[in-house]
Amino acid sequence: MVIVRRDPASPHCPPLDRERELIHVDCASHTYADGSVGIHNMCFSVLRNEIVVLCGPNGSGKSTLIEHLNGLLTPSQGEIWVGGRSITKGERTDLWKEVGVVFQRSDDQLFAPTVLDDVMFGPLNLGLTRPEAHAAAISALEAVGAADLVSKIPGYLSGGQKRLVSIAGVLAMRPKIIVLDEPTSDLDPLHSDRIEKVIRTFKEEYGISVVIATHDLDLAARIADRVCLVKNGAVFAEGTPEEIFYNPELIEEAGLMLPHTVRIYLEFCATGGIEPTDHPVRLEELIVSLQRRSCDSSR
Ligand SMILES: Nc1ncnc2c1ncn2[C@@H]1O[C@H](COP(=O)(O)OP(=O)(O)OP(=O)(O)O)[C@@H](O)[C@H]1O
Numbered sequence: 001m002v003i004v005r006r007d008p009a010s011p012h013c014p015p016l017d018r019e020r021e022l023i024h025v026d027c028a029s030h031t032y033a034d035g036s037v038g039i040h041n042m043c044f045s046v047l048r049n050e051i052v053v054l055c056g057p058n059g060s061g062k063s064t065l066i067e068h069l070n071g072l073l074t075p076s077q078g079e080i081w082v083g084g085r086s087i088t089k090g091e092r093t094d095l096w097k098e099v100g101v102v103f104q105r106s107d108d109q110l111f112a113p114t115v116l117d118d119v120m121f122g123p124l125n126l127g128l129t130r131p132e133a134h135a136a137a138i139s140a141l142e143a144v145g146a147a148d149l150v151s152k153i154p155g156y157l158s159g160g161q162k163r164l165v166s167i168a169g170v171l172a173m174r175p176k177i178i179v180l181d182e183p184t185s186d187l188d189p190l191h192s193d194r195i196e197k198v199i200r201t202f203k204e205e206y207g208i209s210v211v212i213a214t215h216d217l218d219l220a221a222r223i224a225d226r227v228c229l230v231k232n233g234a235v236f237a238e239g240t241p242e243e244i245f246y247n248p249e250l251i252e253e254a255g256l257m258l259p260h261t262v263r264i265y266l267e268f269c270a271t272g273g274i275e276p277t278d279h280p281v282r283l284e285e286l287i288v289s290l291q292r293r294s295c296d297s298s299r
């Protein structure tokens with residue numbers, strides 16, 4: 001996979017991988033009623049069975065893009081395709097079954113009198129019987145580590161608990177694509193880790209594709225198959241974590257900081273006068289590279 005800088009003058013962006021593409025955002029733009037530009041000439045794809053991470057600074061357009069993926073917002077220009085059908089032309093009315101979104105603000109998501117009712121709502125709407133919906137809800141709450149919240153009133157939950165329940169609500173519906181906007185931003189480290197593991201199981205066990213918007217490049221380094229850098233309402237570069245994170249100019253252009261693993265490795269090489277030829281991104285890769293480099297330099 002190569003880093004792409006699409007020509008901003010081109011009216012269309014070609015599919016990234018025609019065979020595997022589930023979502024195709026073709027040069028979409030959205031301007032809010034007050035004139036603020038949410039996204040502009042946004043080109044973005046979600047492929048089958050991948051975790052794609054949108055990284056960009058505050059106000060770069062990540063949430064606006066996400067709100068287009070389940071039809072909550074429609075683009076003023078450009079087109080969005082889900083499962084080969086255009087949602088912009090109104091060819092889809094059942095998008096919520098296919099694309100589950102966990103919003104940045106959990107208060108936008110939770111509305112039922114109890115946590116159980118909230119998480120059962122989606123499965124019931126999919127046509128499951130009450131016992132089936134109950135089982136799906138309990139299993140989703142257990143998966144995210146929130147089974148103890150089942151009888152609580154959503155409005156009284158803490159920020160992190162609301163986030164866990166929102167994720168369970170989407171998971172219980174088993175959509176083809178799950179989109180999570182800043183999924184770990186208000187979670188403690190243990191729940192963060194749990195959610196990270198749950199996200200991996202979405203892909204590995206259920207074959208669900210996942211889109212995550214985050215500023216947390218450490219999370220992106222650990223979990224992403226593909227990283228998209230967002231700035232001024234558009235993806236301006238994308239590639240594997242290795243391609244993106246070993247390109248410090250791109251990270252600087254995105255207004256972000258390199259993941260810790262990459263910083264440690266580059267610092268280690270710079271101090272030892274070693275050429276950084278490996279490109280470790282995940283912790284286990286970093287350890288292997290450091291061990292190898294230490295052996296090389298002691299010879
Ligand atoms: N409802 C709205 N009305 C007017 N402007 C909006 C609205 N929602 C977002 N915007 C503007 O659109 C731009 C993109 O915002 P968006 O929320 O998509 O960014 P983001 O990348 O998700 O940022 P963050 O990392 O802070 O969540 C910003 O300039 C923002 O002020």
Ligand SMILES: [Mg+2]
Pocket residue numbers: 062063064104181
């Ligand atoms: Mg946002």
